[in-house]
Amino acid sequence: MIEINVSQLLKSPLGTIRNYEVDEKVNIGEETPHVRGEVTLLRTNRGILVTGRLETDIGLTCSRCLGKFRHPVTLEIEEEFFPTIDIITGSKVDGPDDEPDAFMIDQNNILDISEAIRQYALLAVPMKPLCKDDCAGLCPTCGVNRNLKTCNCPPAVDPRLEKLRGLVIDK
């Protein structure tokens, strides 16, 4: 959880900025990687705009060799958070009508950016992860990881070429 008390910032004039250092573990589903960086909190007319660049890494399984590896990701966060309580009157306020999934600041004026980080991190996961661009993958015959070992399986050959090879050997 990355919880920031923003009651002071909500009382501040529009345009007020506060920087917040992030250096914490954030749960993003299957794991809890360390997230580092800095976010800027800007008081807007509707709430607080959080922007910043965060670095983390996500554990992935290579789609070719099935090896596990860490994938570094940079998260460019830009999200507006909306208050649920009017900071001056203490009365309840609704989130924006046009953004039903908007991030909310809770009734204790705590802004929690963990959920935003989780969503950004999941979006940063590649569809077909590769441990390295030239990953050699698994041998289709014996299943050995060809990044680590060479096997003696003959390379898969087109059957038409197989005939030609017979000719060469018989010669």
Ligand SMILES: [Zn+2]
């Ligand atoms: Zn691989």
Ligand SMILES: [Zn+2]
């Ligand atoms: Zn093999």
